[in-house]
Amino acid sequence: MRIKATLEKIPGGMMVVPLLLAAILNTFVPDLLRIGNFTQALFVDGASTLIALFLLCTGAQINLKSAGVSLGKGATLLATKWVVGAAIGLIAYTFAGENGLWLGLAPIAIIAAMTNSNGGLYVAMVGQYGDKTDRAAYSLLALNDGPFFTMVALAIFGTMGFVDGMFSFVSFMSVLLPIIVGMVLGNLDGEMRTFLDKGSSMLIPFFAFALGMGIDFGSIIEGGLSGIILGLLTVFVTGTFGYFVFKAMKWNPIAGAAEGSTAGNAVATPAAIAAASASFATHVDLATVQVAASTVTSAVLLPIYIAFLVKRLEKKGVHLPEDYAIKE
Structure with a gap:
């Protein structure tokens, strides 16, 4: 059987197929x-351990000369995701009906879902279609995990103030450290860089499967x-904005x-915010x-959307990731 060759014929197959297979098993x-x-x-x-090892292997491929590019990409991803999600949330608050909902959606759910990204999916996608600087950008993108940036948006809207303890420097460093360790090893020893390079692609189907075991299609229902x-808003609005911002750069x-x-982990954000401010308790169950549902929908739909975008670029003669790789 030509399992590897078959998976490679499917856009994002090394990530999509294991993830969907695991999601089906986890659902039924x-x-x-x-x-x-x-x-x-x-x-x-x-999933967490395998992604951490993947980030270490990726870090080993980063030349210190290109580290600034990774930080720039990470900051851009973080800012784009937050600005777009917060803007849609503001629209929802502005045009919400008497029941406090917009298109049946709780505004707090919109901000929680659209400002927080699935790091595992991001790593899997750029693991196949990006270069080492795209993968290392996750070190900053991971800052949107949890309720902190949702709190920031709500604070700016004047609906509540900042809440202490929503950002942890230790948590940030816990994401960054594997990349730093890999970067140190790779820059000290070229043979270690070559050795660890194998993990950058080999680990993808394994952590994709583990991620899928956290998906239950029942959540959509x-x-x-x-x-x-x-x-759909999360994939097509934040994803498309991210696409064109990076293209412009x-x-x-x-x-x-x-x-x-x-x-x-964004599923827990509405409850965390409601615990900090009782004014959000009314919609906490609906928002959750x-x-x-957004978590599952975007996990299934994003790889398909990425495959469409890749095909679109290929028709224009673009070869990924070679044509966008950072030259050292």
């Missing part, structure tokens, strides 16, 4: 691989049409589009299921 037979020990550690609970709409536009998703 969730306990099949939750049997403990090595099986569960690798196929269910291993529970969140209803409004949750699906939120997922003459960077790989696929890396810009790859932030068009909602992270699983809508964000959950």
